[in-house]
Amino acid sequence: MRDRPDVLVIGAGLAGLSCARTLRRAGKSVRVLEASDGVGGRARTDVVDGFRFDRGFQVLLDSYPEARRQLDLAALELQRFVPGALVRRRGRFHRIADPLRQPSALVGTALAGVGSLVDKLRILGLRRDAARGSLDELFARGETSTAERLLRDGFSPTMIDGFFRAFYGGVFLERELSTSSRMLEFTFRMFATGSASLPAKGMGAMASQLAEGLGREDLQLGVRVTRLEGDAAHLADGTAERAGHVVIATDAGAAATLAGSPETRWRGTTCLYFACERAPLDEPILVLDGDGSGPVNHLGVLSVVAPSYAPPGAHLVSASVVGDAATRPDGELEAAARVQLEGWFGDEFRGARLLRVVRVPEALPRQDVPTDAREAAPRSLRPGLWVAGDHVATASIQGALLSGRLTAEAIVAKG
Ligand SMILES: Cc1cc2nc3c(=O)[nH]c(=O)nc-3n(C[C@H](O)[C@H](O)[C@H](O)COP(=O)(O)OP(=O)(O)OC[C@H]3O[C@@H](n4cnc5c(N)ncnc54)[C@H](O)[C@@H]3O)c2cc1C
Structure with a gap:
């Protein structure tokens, strides 16, 4: 039987790591149990052949109060998108700038072909x-x-x-x-x-930073919790861990299974990663499908935003599909995306190589009306059992970080 920590945290996504770090800083002993082989949950990055593939396109907004509070943003070397977007509509790109941040762009924005x-x-x-x-x-x-x-x-x-x-x-x-x-x-x-930004080492760098200082005993990978009973978390290998407090910091679906709370409905997305020799667009700006013809809804040339996302001599394009289209089979999706993007960028896209298709059917818990979307408050199911994560706050990095921290502070306040 191993030592019994003050707190067991189930899940090493941003919520679980934020919770664990806050607890440790307050002097509590913590053990984080993570089912997968790494930290970060939905915000992970795979590095293959010099390309950085986030598990679905996402950005960190450097205005998130919790990101400012909990992350060392300078150490993340944030690479920023320019504000606004290029909207593809009726055969042309139109620039939508943010007139308050870029007053000089107001005229161009006012005259762009999207809206009056x-x-x-x-x-x-x-x-x-x-x-x-x-x-x-x-x-x-x-x-x-x-x-x-x-x-x-x-x-x-x-x-x-x-x-x-x-x-x-x-x-x-x-x-x-x-x-x-x-x-x-x-x-x-x-x-x-x-600003919407990418950490130079990928979105997974946020979790790596939060996990710094957690030793092998404190953070255990490949450990799945299957059932909770009293103060015990039963593991897939048949053993159990006990603690004074247990925090379920999993995604909403796993939390529902462990805590018997209602099923979650999700928003999904599929991200197609292409490599190009030349960047189809040499500006760090988001590109949007203003016609709704799809399948690609939004696109970024990530290596133009963050050169570290691709090896020398190559560019990485991320093209995201949302809604029902995201469930189409790979081949069909690739073919349709190529037609669309060759229409947008012509020759610059023609030689693009499909590197990877990342499917995330459970990307964001739905936050339709009436919603639970709120600034997080600590949620306790019964004495000693807590739930943290984006699904009890806002479906965002901000929500996950905030929920983790507030849960930890509530536990500390119990003494
Ligand atoms: C494609 C995509 C795009 C996004 N875009 C943005 C964006 O642009 N901006 C933004 O702010 N947010 C975005 N988000 C949302 C953001 O990534 C999430 O809100 C946040 O990462 C959720 O963190 P979490 O810790 O609550 O949950 P998770 O990241 O899901 O972490 C839960 C962890 O629990 C583990 N776990 C599950 N079950 C068990 C078990 N039984 N035992 C042990 N461990 C378990 C999981 O393996 C996982 O590591 C996006 C998400 C996705 C997927």
């Missing part, structure tokens, strides 16, 4: 709304779906279809915009006040 000048002014209004009050207050506001909220604000159907469906399709992983308006305001605030 009035729409662009409404963006300023939405931005003002999103910036109002604390995040707690934002999440306490009434909610509707994002689509209804945008219509109510008076955005034109062209702006909604040409920009919001693609941009928020990428953020929420759904183009119907049925996600809560609270998440619209929350993410809008984060995009307006920060």
Whole structure:
């Protein structure tokens, strides 16, 4: 029988690691049990032949308060996208810039072929709304779906279809915009006040940093918890671990199995990674499908944003598919994506090699109306049993980190 730590944390994603680190800093002994072969959960990076493949395209917003609080952002060497996006619509690229961050781009933005000048002014209004009050207050506001909220604000159907469906399709992983308006305001605030970025070593670098200092006894990989009973966590190998407190910091699906809470419904995505000899686009900017013709909803040339994502002489393109299209078989998806992207970039894309297809059917817990989306609060199921993770906060890196920290602080407060 091994030592009994003060706290067992199940899952070494961002929530579990944030929880473990906060506990350790408060002097608690912690053991993290992780079912897979590495840390990071949904935010992991695989390095193969000099390419960095995040497990699905995602970005860290450097405005996330918890990222600023818990991560050493300088050590992550963040490589930033420029604000705004290039929207492909009706055979042309249109630049949508953020007029508050780049006032010089206002004229180009106002005249871009997506939405009217009035729409662009409404963006300023939405931005003002999103910036109002604390995040707690934002999440306490009434909610509707994002689509209804945008219509109510008076955005034109062209702006909604040409920009919001693609941009928020990428953020929420759904183009119907049925996600809560609270998440619209929350993410809008984060995009307006920060930059979308990639750590130079990939999204997995966040978890590596949080796990620093956890020894082999403290962090055990390849250990799956199958059942919880009293203060015992039963493991797949038939043994059990005990602790004063147990934190279920798994994804929502595993948490439902362990805690008997309701099943989670997910948003999924599929990411196609292509290698090109020459970059099809030499700007670190997000590219969006404003026509909705698909299958690719959003795209980035990651090696232009972060040169460390590809070996010398190569470029890495990440093309993401959301909604039902994400479930199409690999061959079909690749063929359709090639037609679309050759239409966008012509010869620059023609020789692209498909390197990898990353399927993430369980990427984000749905946050449709009525939603649980909130600034996290510690959630205790019974004395000594806690649940942390993005699904008890916001489906985001911010939510996972915050939920982990607050859970740890609540445990520390129990003495
Ligand atoms: C493709 C994709 C794109 C995204 N884009 C963004 C973005 O741009 N910006 C953003 O802020 N967020 C984004 N997210 C969301 C963000 O990555 C997640 O919200 C966050 O990583 C969730 O962390 P977590 O710790 O709550 O859960 P997870 O990362 O799911 O960690 C849970 C851990 O528990 C382990 N586990 C599960 N069951 C068991 C068990 N029985 N025993 C032991 N261990 C177990 C798992 O292996 C996993 O390591 C994206 C996610 C995906 C997948």
